[in-house]
Amino acid sequence: xxxxxDHYDRLLAEHYTWMLGGDLAALASExxxxxxxxxxxxxxxxxxxVDLGCGxxxxxxxxxxxxxxxxxxxxxxxxxxxxLSRHAPDAVRPLHADIRGVLPEHTHxxxxxxxxxxxxxxxxxxxxxxxxxxxxxxxxxxxxxGRLVLAHRDLTAPLTGEARFLPVRATRDRIxxxxxxxxxxxxxxxxxxxxxxxxxxxxxxxxxxxxxLGSAWVAAQCRAAGLRVTHDAPGPRGLHVIIAVKEAGPxxxxxxxxx
Numbered sequence: 001x002x003x004x005x006d007h008y009d010r011l012l013a014e015h016y017t018w019m020l021g022g023d024l025a026a027l028a029s030e031x032x033x034x035x036x037x038x039x040x041x042x043x044x045x046x047x048x049x050v051d052l053g054c055g056x057x058x059x060x061x062x063x064x065x066x067x068x069x070x071x072x073x074x075x076x077x078x079x080x081x082x083x084l085s086r087h088a089p090d091a092v093r094p095l096h097a098d099i100r101g102v103l104p105e106h107t108h109x110x111x112x113x114x115x116x117x118x119x120x121x122x123x124x125x126x127x128x129x130x131x132x133x134x135x136x137x138x139x140x141x142x143x144x145x146g147r148l149v150l151a152h153r154d155l156t157a158p159l160t161g162e163a164r165f166l167p168v169r170a171t172r173d174r175i176x177x178x179x180x181x182x183x184x185x186x187x188x189x190x191x192x193x194x195x196x197x198x199x200x201x202x203x204x205x206x207x208x209x210x211x212x213l214g215s216a217w218v219a220a221q222c223r224a225a226g227l228r229v230t231h232d233a234p235g236p237r238g239l240h241v242i243i244a245v246k247e248a249g250p251x252x253x254x255x256x257x258x259x
Contacts, residue, residue, distance in 0.1 A: 005098075013079040034235070036066060041067065064091040071092045081096055114146060132224075155187045177191075191205065
């Protein structure tokens with residue numbers, strides 16, 4: 001099956017900002033208001049931040065707007081990083097990489113004021129163990145008082161019948177719909193994008209798996225990594241938001257799967 005990264009390269013990257021409304025600056029301002037409201041600001045934990053799965057950068061730009069610098073913006077899509085680069089201030093540093101393992105490779109333990117992984121990026125990882133390891137890496141990278149912000153779509157309760165067909169967005173020359181097909185551990189997302197040139201419509205399709213991650217399970221991974229969960233509630237755009245802070249004391253070692 002196509003991976004999330006391949007699906008973005010083949011289909012979604014060119015439509016991604018349009019899917020979210022089309023105005024990257026407005027999206028960044030919206031994210032800045034949300035992050036500020038959740039208490040995500042530079043402080044004693046420092047100004048360094050990492051945005052895992054940044055896409056075209058609404059969270060990265062928001063973090064920079066709030067005063068974080070540098071902001072390491074990590075994504076596996078070169079097209080989305082190129083889009084971010086056209087808008088990014090000097091504080092934002094795009095990095096083309098797999099988000100798995102990027103924190104220990106590109107940051108120092110105890111050096112980060114904030115780590116964010118939003119926009120449903122967690123569900124794009126291949127295995128639940130990858131989520132556990134990413135949270136563990138974030139816990140090690142955060143300074144005392146630093147915060148981890150996670151936003152994901154909880155797909156554990158399956159939709160049935162026609163409810164599995166989800167309209168994403170429709171404009172004069174573009175229409176996007178997705179269809180969900182539930183498996184035991186993943187949901188296969190089938191995306192259908194119609195685009196019009198003149199009087200001719202063209203259909204492009206693709207599919208990829210998303211992990212079915214329960215919000216309670218994600219919060220439990222944060223606690224197991226030694227973080228204190230301070231916020232655990234539904235958030236904007238149908239995503240569930242979990243915020244966890246690193247307090248003084250030992251952090252659990254990074255959990256790793258057996259080779």
